[in-house]
Amino acid sequence: MKAKHIKKAARIVLGANLILAGISHLTFARKPFRAQVPNWVPLDTDDTVLYSGIAEIALGSALVFTPDSYQEAVGKAAAGFFVGVFPGNIAQYKNQRNAFGLNTDKKRFLRLFFQPVLVFWALKSTNNI
Template sequence: MNEKLVKKWARILLGGSLVYAGISHLTVARKAFRAQVPDWVPLAKDDTVVYSGIAEIALGSSLVLTDEAHQQGVGKVAATFFTAIFPGNISQYVNRRNAFGLDTDQKRFIRLFFQPVLIFWALKSTDNL
C-alpha cells in the first residue's frame, strides 16, 4: 500500500473517530465526558461537553470530507484541538475521576500518553509532518 493511501485512511479513521466521539458527547457518554472537564473552565461542565462535542463532529467531518488543498489546515486545527483538550485528561488524572473505564490512577496516567499520539496522527495524516 502506498504512503498516500495509508495517510488517507488514517485521516478518515481519525475523522470518523472524532465524529463518533462528538456524537457520544451529545448523547450516551455525556456524563462521562463531564468527568474530564477541569474545574477551572469558566463554562458549565455540560456546556463544555456540548461545545466540545460539536467541535469534534465538525473537525471529524472536515478531516473526512476536506479536499487535498485544505487538509494541512484542518490537520493543524485538529492537532491544536487535541492540545487544547489535554488539560481535561490531566484533570481526570489529578482529580481521580472515573470515566471510560479509567478507574485507577495507573489507567488514567497511561491515558495521558495517548494525547501526543492523537496530535501526531492529526499532523501526519494531513501531510504536516
C-alpha cells in the same frame, strides 16, 4: 499500498473517530465526558461537553470530507484541538475521576500518553510530505 493511501485511510479513520466521539458527547456519553472538564473552566460543565462535541463533529467531518488542498490546515486545527483538550485528561487524572474504564490512577496516567499520539496522527495524516 502507497503512503498516500495509508495517510488518507489514517485521516479518515481519525475523522470518523472524532465524529463518533462528538456524537457521544451529545448523547450517550455526556456524563462520563463531564469527568474530564477541569474545575477551572468558566463554562457550565455540561455546556463544555456539548461544545467540545460539536467541535469534534466539525473537525472529524472536515478530516473526512475537506478537499486535499485544505487537509494540512485541518490537521493543524485537529492537532490544536487535541492539545487544547489535554488539560481535561490531566484533570481526570489529578482529580481521580472515573470515566471510560479509567478507574485507577495508573490507567488515568497512561491515558495521558495517548494524547501526543493523537496530535501526531492528526499532523502526519494530513501533511503534504
